[in-house]
Amino acid sequence: MLKSIFKYFQHDQKNSNNQVAENPPAHPLPIPSPNPSSIDGYAYIENNKLVVVDPKNYGFYATVIVPDDDRLEFRIDGKKTIGEVVVSELYQIDVVTRGREHSTKRFTRVSEDKLSVSAIVQIETGSSVMLSNSRPSLQTELVIEEHAEEREVEPVSPYAILTLLKEQNFHGEIDYSAIHRLCQLSTSGEEVVLRGIAPSQGEPDHLNQINLPVEKDDELRLTHPSLITAGTIIVDQQLGKEGTPGRDVYGFEIPASQNVKPLTLGQGVIRVNTHIVAAKNGRLIFSKQRIDVVSECVVDHDVTSADGKIVFDGNVIVKGSVLDGAHIHATESVIVYGDVFHSTIYAEQDVIVARTIHNSKVWAGNLKTIYSDLSPLLLRMISGLEKLKEEYLLMKSHVLKRYDAHAVLPKISSALLEKRHVDLLDDLEFFVKEYQNHLSIDREYQSLSELLCTKWKEVQLTPLLEEDIQNLLSKMKDYHDRIVKITPGISVIRVSNAISSYLNSYGNIFITDKGCFSSNLESKKAIAIRGSLRGGFATAYHAVSVGELGNSYGMESSVRVTSLSGMIKIALRHSNTLVELCGKRDRCYSEENNLYLRGDTINDQNPVSRRLS
Template sequence: MPDRMSEQELNKLINMLELSQADGDIEFDISFMVSDDPDHDHGGRVLVRADKIFIQDPLPGGSPAVIMGVLPVKLYVNGEPVSGPAEVTTGDTIEWEISQPPLYSITVSEDRLLAFFTLHSTKKFSWKLNDHLSAGMVEVDAVMDTENVVGILGLNQIIADFERRGIIQNLNISGIHAELQNPTYQPITAAQGRAAVPGENAHLELFFSETIENEFSEIEGQVDYRSHLRIPSAIRGEVLARKIPVIEGIPGYDVYGEILYPPTPADLSVLAKNNTVLLIGNEIRALREGRPRVTGDRIKYFDICTSYIVPGNVNIKSGNIVFSGDVIIRGDVEDNMIIESLGNVYVAGSIYNSTITATGSILVKGNVVNSNLYSGYFGVMYNRIYNCSKQLIEETKILQTAVRMLVQAVQGRKQSVKYGQAVLLLLESKFQKIPQLIKELLSVLATVQASYHQDLEQTLHFLNLFLKPAQLVDYMSEASLSGVISMLEELHRGVARMQETKVEVNIGKCQNSTLKSNGDIIIHRDGIVQSELFSSGNITFLQTFSVCRGSKLEAGGSIAAFYVGGESGAQSYLKAKQSISVRKMYLGKVTIDRYTADITEPVENLVFDAESLRSMKLSAESGRGLV
């Protein structure tokens, strides 16, 4: 005999029964009492009927009912949203709502200059839950009731939404109204700001060429040294450049009405140095004849570069050359010589076993043998004045700190010492390198062949003071030592400012040499053998018969060569950022960016780039001699 249902369970069942009255008859829906799953009669039950959700608790030993919403239905159990299947009992409060898409959407561009209105529907319809028979697990879903309109989208509602979002600039009310009347359901521009108009940076308008073209011309086998037509030159009173001042931008506004400020344009500082003058109207004029030059990065310095001419060879008799301008050598540079130029260096002959540094370009008509050529940035880095002053600055700052500590230690013992005496004692014991550096710097400055780019008289005076112990003790103070450091720093910066931007190294041929340039390197004759070339720009061989043997070339741009290597087996290593072109390459290695290939068999008329090197690696696997 079946167990008798308790009164409490009967009351719950009565509450779940659906009662309807029609024509005086009362019908009882007893869906809960009919089970379509006889194996789970003890489990909880869920019934969906007339937009309501009913729950029956499980009998002893049964599992709770499970409920899950199907979009756009969102379920809440005890006020918490349910994202997946959830167990429920009669003690839970179950609510539902429809998460339907909005009738329209408003979006703003990333730069906030445009706001868009997109219509999805002009009417809002009601939704009703689909009925579900009693089951242990029910997915609650719904259907739109297109017969029951619960709202119509109006223009005022949309305008109010825009205003609530703060979008008020140039609101396209007529366009929104037209979209409501004749929907396209495509985004339309609802509001539009005005972009800020950027200003223009200050810049220079140069009236002279920064590059040298064919600086030496040959007439009937003789070099014409007097022809300066191919070297940029200016005459007295000529306008060299004009500074175009900053043009301020125009502010704009976004769709929220906020002001959009344009970026502040960059100004440009211009200083007229030796033999130039800056006039009203931002014009730079030449005060004498010579090669106009502009140097510097943040601050542009103009000057007229003077020339130091050597009528014959540079050798022991002429001595090393340190010159604040261009150096023109009509003969050769013989063994173990040094030429340091804060400008360009022109050599009509050849260079042997020597070092040339130039803050500008280096142009050699003949050969370069067992030598080092440094141009532009590298001309600064390898300049002895630059390096000596840098080392002296570092050492003198350490000396200054040591003197301060020594003086404090003496004072801590209730005694005193002269500042100059403390400096002298430290120079003789701990800082013996400083006098050596001073002697080296003085020897270089003594060979300067023309007026330097700054007044050296006071600097030389204090440097010589370090080499005179008696005077050093009496006249050296903390203030004067700080002054020495400041003068050395100005000397150091002065050389750095001389670096020219558009430079090149142009040679006929070279052997067992090193060439470095922050511009291009051009080989206009036979080629190179057993040499190292580094260029921040391009490396170019001009003659079709030129060779590159046993050398290492590296370019920040491209390399254009003709015959690389030879049948004798001398390998060359070519590395470039963009491309490498060869007419014939016998043996060596090529690298483009991070891709490398070894050339073990002759190749002809090839242009290497990153893509072609990948293909060559595939060819290597087929045994074509490339790895």
């Protein structure tokens, strides 16, 4: 009997399990209250307060959903709470809502050019925050309501704006009318209340050139001003107006910008009233940077070594050729109507040769290049002389305490130079020997060189005193300051052809006929060769343009441009030629036509650009 009852219950349990698996409920069923007579708790919001009623007879406790909002603070027993929480009558529940207070803010803003200050008044109206009333519910969500507070805005005091400007230490002209307008606003606003003083830009001198005769040179295809005599009016000058500096709102001075470079007047011209007048006879030089009258040396025959070294302060014009061993050094331009053979030419401006330069050396605008190399040497010598002077004074103070001071004092300088300043002696000797030829027209250099040769060459025989060291030191400093301030002119070398020669120009180089053969060309700007460059080198900073590079027999020739935005243009490029652009090289092993390269287009579709990269 018991077994049959047990089997019945097992069978009934299996049926019940199968029924649950086959028909699962669509939603979870609510958990029934443990007691049918139970009453659930509830909560609701009334007049911005939370009212909680606990359950009875084991009903459910009410829950509250608290939003994460800065305007609401909900604490249960002192602990801040957010999200869904269970509440009870026994809890100490604090609900605090925070509205936005009415505020008026004042601050300033300075313009980018620092010439004006704006005062900004920012008015923010207040608001009240409350919880929305709700019905009693087992689950209550807190909903925040915000209401703007209508309130009369108190006007901003002008004194408050002025105090703000004073506290921030602004300087300038105060706009009281703007402050008054700003204080009358009932909403936020901004006004420029203080202004600095803008600089007044000056006006450059206006030059009206007098129409003077012009000479045309058909052989050289040149046009230049004719010779003029002393007293000739060159320019009628209308004086400009100097600019006046300004001051920013912090009280600092703003300089008036100088848009136009000042015009340089040479030693061959003077100002007379509002005119610029020739001070001597000579050739007029008139450009945007310089006005001058220079002397001219005209040689009507060929120049040879028998004529000696020609050094001239002005232009040198040779109507014939410059033959073997000749040496010409001019502070202006050198013009040769014939050829140049085995000679040396220095010119501070242009060198123009009508025909061919053979196995010669030519410099144009060379002083700036030489001074660039000379400047570090001068600084080294100045530093050495300062140390020598310091040690000399130290030893002198000790020697003066001796009984034989008069005999020892003259020996201090030689002892210091030979034992402690050997490098200084070497630099002084190098200064004299290395630049003697290049700076033969530099009078200040020649004066320094003569001083070193006469006073410092034999320090054992010629005692050097404190005043001798100071004298040389002062002259070295003055000389260095002068060469650093020298601005180079626009120098040009223009020749028909160059064979086995060296050409160096601070400006451009133009080869106008068949070209260059086994020659070395260096330019600080650009080189243009109409014909061929064979068996030589062309180095420029900006650009090189060549008609034909190399020859069909594979003669090695090269072109180099150093600027990152430089350009190389070659109409016909033969094999075994080298091209270098921005430090990247390419050697050609087959003939190429119309080669064009730019430094800023390397890595494009040009095959040579790809090889350079």
